[in-house]
Amino acid sequence: MKIYITIAIVALALIVFSCDDASNDQSGFALPSQENVKGGGSSSFSNPSSGGSSGGNNSGSSLSFGNSGSGGNGGNNGGGSNGGGNVELPPDPGSEGRKTLEGIDSNNNGIRDDVEIAIYNYAPRPDQERYRAALIQLAKVMQKEMKVFSSKLDILLEVQRESNRASECIKKVSPGNGVEELRFLQKALHNTPQRERASSSFNNKIKQSGKNILASSGDPVPCDYDKK
Numbered sequence: 001m002k003i004y005i006t007i008a009i010v011a012l013a014l015i016v017f018s019c020d021d022a023s024n025d026q027s028g029f030a031l032p033s034q035e036n037v038k039g040g041g042s043s044s045f046s047n048p049s050s051g052g053s054s055g056g057n058n059s060g061s062s063l064s065f066g067n068s069g070s071g072g073n074g075g076n077n078g079g080g081s082n083g084g085g086n087v088e089l090p091p092d093p094g095s096e097g098r099k100t101l102e103g104i105d106s107n108n109n110g111i112r113d114d115v116e117i118a119i120y121n122y123a124p125r126p127d128q129e130r131y132r133a134a135l136i137q138l139a140k141v142m143q144k145e146m147k148v149f150s151s152k153l154d155i156l157l158e159v160q161r162e163s164n165r166a167s168e169c170i171k172k173v174s175p176g177n178g179v180e181e182l183r184f185l186q187k188a189l190h191n192t193p194q195r196e197r198a199s200s201s202f203n204n205k206i207k208q209s210g211k212n213i214l215a216s217s218g219d220p221v222p223c224d225y226d227k228k
Helices: 002-028 094-098 113-122 126-146 153-173 179-189 193-209
Strands: 062-065 086-088
Touching: 094 113, 113 126, 113 179, 126 153, 126 179, 126 193, 153 179, 153 193, 179 193
Parallel strands: none
Antiparallel strands: 062 086
16 A cells, blocks of 8 residues: 555655646747738838948849738828739939939930939839839929920910829828928929929920910820829
8 A cells, every 4th residue: 555655745845846847848938029020021121332222322223012911002002912023223323413404314114213213212012012103103294394395376285284283193192282292302303402493494385375274184094104
């Protein structure tokens, strides 16, 4: 009988020892931090050439878009969504791009390199493709306005209609009726005294024409991306 009692005590001691040991093993597992449990990863875009996010200069490398998760980061249009891929941007022309009225368009896509980079920094998320397209459409017309040296009414009318149409497109995608977007593009485009004068010159010619051409463009499909 004493032998059975002794065996039972030893067995009980082994069980207690095993449970205690297992409990100690759990101390090596830590709960994930709040940083690690934010689903979907980062919603910002990363510029590999500068090592940062939406700021800084771009040296011509592609911008890598991550998974925007459920919240989204910055920008003005809509919430985040899953996205990916690379966008090839031209190098930042720096001071060289401010030496002439036309500036530098190294990839020949109809928009100055510095303005193209500014737009992608302003609206960096993958789900803002149409928003960026609307900004680019308006930026191209605003560039054209600065290069209208003629006072011929038909030329002024055509450019103004394009401008009205692009403005209507911006209003379709903007949460604020296009006011902030226009302010942003004016700052990006009219960044030298020469460019400010060229823009003012176009506006003065429109006023001097005496024609009421500031109304709607009359185009039921104002956005270029809807016509592709």
